[in-house]
Amino acid sequence: MGELEPDRSRLRISDADRHRVAEILREAAGEGRLDLTELDERLEATYAARTYADLVPITHDLPVQAPAPRPARRPSSVVQGPRSERHLAILGGFERKGAWVVPQQLTVVAMMGGADLDLREAGFAAREVTITVNCFMGGAQITVPPHVHVVMEGTGIMGGYSGPGRRVPEELDDGSPTVRIRGVAIWGGVSVERKR
Incomplete structure (x- = not known):
């Protein structure tokens, strides 16, 4: 039985969405x-708006060239x-990019590699x-999109785990997956960055 589609009007908006509406208002003025x-x-x-529903009444009586901002449908x-x-990444590297499936348990060991x-x-x-990323004199870079919730549980010994920071804010909803990042970094590091 399929899951019900979440009400997209209740999703949180981004700064880019606010700027698009502000531009429509300035043009109307x-x-x-x-x-x-x-x-x-x-x-x-x-x-001050937080969701797409908050933006609707702001431009409802204005003719706009483009439709009111709507959240992109995520697969x-x-x-x-x-x-x-x-x-394993020993004196070398391991890379995953593009369309791939993250397994329920992914373990990467990087020894003098990345x-x-x-x-x-x-x-x-x-x-x-x-x-789980275990590094010895090596490291890992993990890039996540805004709709993924990240839980950092790694331990650094003369190394560290960092991220994802707040430069790109989370855009979470009921369907957002959670990624737990754990392991040990000895003389190495694991960093998580959030990007669009």
Whole structure:
């Protein structure tokens, strides 16, 4: 039985969505459709908006060239895939990019080598997956998209685990997968970065 589609109007909006609506408002004011007081009020409401539903009343009475901002439809994150995988990067590298399936348990060992895992186009074999990265004089770079929840549980010994930071904010909903990143980094490091 398929899962119900979440109400997309309740999804959180991005700064880019707010800027698009602000541009529509400025254009409308330039055409004489809004006076300066209305423009100020609507701009304030735009930058205070949190969801797509909050943006609808701001431009409902304005003719707009483009449709009101809508969230991009993401493909289903959970797909059929392997339960576990193990990979070694010894004096070399291991890389996964593009469309691939993250198994429920992914283990990578990097000894004087490195791993590069890009999850932006990946599907997930479960709603929660675990990536274990053990590094010795090596490292790993993990890139995640905004709709993935990340839990960092790694230990650094003369090395470290870092990320994903707040430069690109999370855009989570009920269907967002969780990625647990754990392991040990000795004289090495594991960094997680969030990108679009």
